[in-house]
Amino acid sequence: MNLRRTLMLCSACLILLTSVAGRSFTFTQTTPQPLPVLVLSGQEPYEANGKAWTRYRYFVENSAAFPNELFAAAPNLPPCGSNTRASRTWVDFYDSRGKRLNGFCALAKSSELNTIWFALEQDVVPPSYVYIELNDRQTNTKYKSNLADTTE
Numbered sequence: 001m002n003l004r005r006t007l008m009l010c011s012a013c014l015i016l017l018t019s020v021a022g023r024s025f026t027f028t029q030t031t032p033q034p035l036p037v038l039v040l041s042g043q044e045p046y047e048a049n050g051k052a053w054t055r056y057r058y059f060v061e062n063s064a065a066f067p068n069e070l071f072a073a074a075p076n077l078p079p080c081g082s083n084t085r086a087s088r089t090w091v092d093f094y095d096s097r098g099k100r101l102n103g104f105c106a107l108a109k110s111s112e113l114n115t116i117w118f119a120l121e122q123d124v125v126p127p128s129y130v131y132i133e134l135n136d137r138q139t140n141t142k143y144k145s146n147l148a149d150t151t152e
Contacts, residue, residue: 033066033070033143034062034065034066035143035146036060036062036113036132036134036144036145037060037145037146038061038130038131038132038148039058039059040056040057041114042152043055045122052123053121053122054119055117055119056119056150057116058116058130058132059114059115060116060145063114066110067110070088070089070136071088071107071108072088073087073088073108074086074087077137080106081105083106086105087104087105087106087107088136088137088138089107089135089137090103090104090105090134091116091132091133091135092104092133093131094133095127096128096129096147099127102116102117102119104116116132126151129147129148131144131145131146131148132145133145
């Protein structure tokens with residue numbers, strides 16, 4: 001009985017193979033992007049418009065893992081204010097409760113993820129943690145980072 005099943009299975013495989021012979025198939029594998037790893041690089045005081053501020057500077061430890069194509073100008077997508085050549089991917093800062101703190105809509109390459117920041121007036125207590133979201137507007141995909149400290 002086992003020999004009979006084996007012969008039937010082999011016959012079915014042969015029929016399947018001959019039915020697809022001569023056809024070409026394309027298999028595409030999409031590698032998902034990693035999640036950004038957000039790290040505080042420091043704080044700096046500055047003044048603007050007669051007010052004292054603290055800028056909280058961050059970098060994305062794995063920025064090189066994100067292809068520059070994610071940050072190419074995307075004039076076919078909605079503009080960022082009057083910037084009609086805004087990036088394909090926008091980056092937004094949020095506090096741990098989801099309140100938006102700052103955003104970047106014109107980063108030109110992944111290495112610029114190492115120059116991102118948000119600012120608060122000097123007398124404002126910062127949230128304990130923040131995160132960023134990379135929003136790939138072309139594919140409608142969001143990449144959320146870890147929670148990062150706001151103090152050194």
